[in-house]
Amino acid sequence: MAETKDLEGFIPSGTPDHEHLRGLDFARLPRHVAIIMDGNGRWARQRGLPRVSGHRAGIDSVRETVECSARLGLQILTLYAFSIENWKRPRAEIAMLMMLLREYLNKELVSLQKNNIILRAIGRIEDLDPSVQREIRKVEEATSGNTGLVFNVALSYGGRAEIVDACRSLVLEARRGSLDPLQIDETLVSRHLYTSGQPDPDLLIRTSGEFRISNFLLWQIAYSEIWVTETLWPDFRRGELLRAIADFQKRQRRYGGLEVEATPVTSSPEQRILV
Ligand code: FPP
Numbered sequence: 001m002a003e004t005k006d007l008e009g010f011i012p013s014g015t016p017d018h019e020h021l022r023g024l025d026f027a028r029l030p031r032h033v034a035i036i037m038d039g040n041g042r043w044a045r046q047r048g049l050p051r052v053s054g055h056r057a058g059i060d061s062v063r064e065t066v067e068c069s070a071r072l073g074l075q076i077l078t079l080y081a082f083s084i085e086n087w088k089r090p091r092a093e094i095a096m097l098m099m100l101l102r103e104y105l106n107k108e109l110v111s112l113q114k115n116n117i118i119l120r121a122i123g124r125i126e127d128l129d130p131s132v133q134r135e136i137r138k139v140e141e142a143t144s145g146n147t148g149l150v151f152n153v154a155l156s157y158g159g160r161a162e163i164v165d166a167c168r169s170l171v172l173e174a175r176r177g178s179l180d181p182l183q184i185d186e187t188l189v190s191r192h193l194y195t196s197g198q199p200d201p202d203l204l205i206r207t208s209g210e211f212r213i214s215n216f217l218l219w220q221i222a223y224s225e226i227w228v229t230e231t232l233w234p235d236f237r238r239g240e241l242l243r244a245i246a247d248f249q250k251r252q253r254r255y256g257g258l259e260v261e262a263t264p265v266t267s268s269p270e271q272r273i274l275v
Contacts, residue, residue, distance in 0.1 A: 006071040011238060020242035024072075028249055030202035032076035033069060033241075034224070036216055037061070039208030039232030046232075052096045057234035059104055063111070068238040070115040070149040072245075076198050077151050080216050084124065084158035098132050101155070105135045109142060116148030122194035123157030124165075150198065157194075159218030166192035195220055203248045205241075207233045225251050 011017045037058060044054030062079060069077040082097060105119075112119055121136045128136075136155075169192045173179035190196065200220040206212070209230040213221070227244040229236070 006073070007068075010068070010071055017237075017239040017242060020239055020246060023246050024242065025249055026073070029072060029074060030245060030248055031074065031199045032078070032201040033074055033203045033205065033245075034078040034080075034201035034217055034221070035065065036080045036204070036206040036214060037233040037236075038206060038210060040234060042208060043232040043234040051093060052100075054232075054234055055097055055100055059100060061233055061236045062104070063108070064238055065236065065241055066117065066149070066151055067111070067115055068241055069151075070117050074149055076201075077149060078122070078154060078195075078201065078217065079152070080154045080157065080214075082123075082155045082157070083215060084156055084161055085215065087127075087156070098129055102132055102135050105139045109139055112139065112143050112151070113146070116146045117143060118146045118148070118150045119143045120150060120152050121155050122152050122162075123155045124161060125155060127156040152195065152198075154216070157216075159213075159215045162194055162217075163189075163219055165194075189219070193219060200224065202253075203227060203244060205229070205244050207231055207236050223253070223255050225253065 007021060011021050040054030040058045041051045042054070043057060044051050047053070062081075065079070066077060081101065086097075087094065119136075119139045121140065125133060125136060166189055170179065170181075170184060170188070174181050190200075195217070200222070201217060201224045204217075204221050204224040204226045206226070206228045209228060211228055217224075225248050227247055229240060229244070231240055
């Protein structure tokens, strides 16, 4: 299969993951996959380890999921790394998460460049410590010329806050006289979200077995297919991503209508990374 050239070596033939890969229809990949990464704390507790060990182990899952998404040829991957509600956690845990994020951004730049990935932070980035903001801007700028996967990392992110921010920006435009309020429609609201210009998620994955949305991409997931796995985030690996996509490809998407919609066609093979 020509489509799997970027995955050779990454997913060796003869492995169970390769079987999942063979089952995929590359003409019907989701364009945008969004993931609620959950279960780091439980993973650590099961092993008698501090919560930070779960977050640290979760970074390996982030790395593998990002690379696998890029090699598959997905257009957008959005990971929920730190919610607005997460500010309620103990200060020490927040500090540790921010330290891990800085470390990840610092170490991962080479791999993001090699895999032609564009990193974008979405959320109230201004709430983050200036040192984290600097690291984010550095990686965003360095990867802005890439042409492959867009990796949205959601930080200090809340779906309701995002809609509030979009409303504020629309009202400001109307006040300045550059927008007639009657022009506001769904397309215009979408253009004022953090994900402006991006297709909405086709597939939303949540780990650790909870059936909750947790204030994630509330506007954008109106018609997303949802896939929940019992697996805790630090145990989430490429095989599980492939299984979720295979399951997505079996679903019939009707968007409230009666006709069966074809799943959107993904990016062209040229956009994929060569190994
Ligand atoms: C949920 O587990 C996970 C988080 C709140 C943070 C996710 C962060 C990472 C994986 C590391 C940093 C991210 C990047 C992008 C480098 P939980 O703590 O809520 O787990 P629990 O529900 O089992 O307690």
